Amino acid sequence: MMGPPGAGKGTQAKFVAEHFKIPAISTGDIFRANVSEGTELGIEAKRYMDAGDYVPDEITNKMVRNRIDEPDADPGFLLDGYPRTLAQVEELDGMIKFTGHQLDAAVVLTVDADEIVQRLVQRAALEGRADDTEEVVRRRQEVYAEQTEPLIDVYRQREILIEIDGMGAVDEVTKRIFDALDVVPQS
Numbered sequence: 001m002m003g004p005p006g007a008g009k010g011t012q013a014k015f016v017a018e019h020f021k022i023p024a025i026s027t028g029d030i031f032r033a034n035v036s037e038g039t040e041l042g043i044e045a046k047r048y049m050d051a052g053d054y055v056p057d058e059i060t061n062k063m064v065r066n067r068i069d070e071p072d073a074d075p076g077f078l079l080d081g082y083p084r085t086l087a088q089v090e091e092l093d094g095m096i097k098f099t100g101h102q103l104d105a106a107v108v109l110t111v112d113a114d115e116i117v118q119r120l121v122q123r124a125a126l127e128g129r130a131d132d133t134e135e136v137v138r139r140r141q142e143v144y145a146e147q148t149e150p151l152i153d154v155y156r157q158r159e160i161l162i163e164i165d166g167m168g169a170v171d172e173v174t175k176r177i178f179d180a181l182d183v184v185p186q187s
């Protein structure tokens with residue numbers, strides 16, 4: 001599940017995971033859990049997250065590798081917010097070749113810029129996420145454009161890209177995603 005910060009990835013990932021009865025693996029959530037538990041990983045990741053930068057690939061890759069090795073991911077899984085760099089794409093290819101999984105679909109949620117700023121400002125008020133200040137949000141948008149947007153073309157070329165209009169009510173967007181994914185052959 002891909003999309004710029006505030007596109008609704010996390011919200012939709014949970015519905016999709018429930019629908020297909022697979023775990024939703026959110027790198028952002030795992031990082032935040034580690035930050036609040038004060039683990040070594042959390043302490044390291046926090047520096048980058050607070051600045052709106054990506055956590056270095058080696059750290060993120062290792063974390064995802066460990067997570068998809070868990071038995072609940074055996075039947076399949078949904079990744080929310082990973083891969084986010086070209087190096088992570090390669091790493092994921094290697095990981096799933098090893099576990100015997102296949103990437104069936106890459107969903108990208110599209111939302112217009114004004115809507116995103118509004119949503120993030122609202123989320124900041126509700127959840128108080130440290131990386132939802134205006135300055136950091138702007139940085140996260142820049143980093144997404146530079147490092148993650150190029151991945152859209154990679155998955156388009158592999159013919160597994162599904163572009164979903166992320167505007168409108170949450171349940172409308174969910175329906176669009178289900179309709180698109182329900183016809184994708186599952187590996």
Ligand code: ADP
Pocket residue numbers: 004005006009027028029031048049052053054055056060080081082083084085088131140
């Ligand atoms: P959003 O999609 O709104 O930016 P996330 O909750 O997905 O928020 O991620 C929050 C932060 O966690 C990111 O800004 C980044 O610092 C870190 N992060 C999450 N996923 C990755 C990843 N795949 N690679 C590097 N950093 C990541």
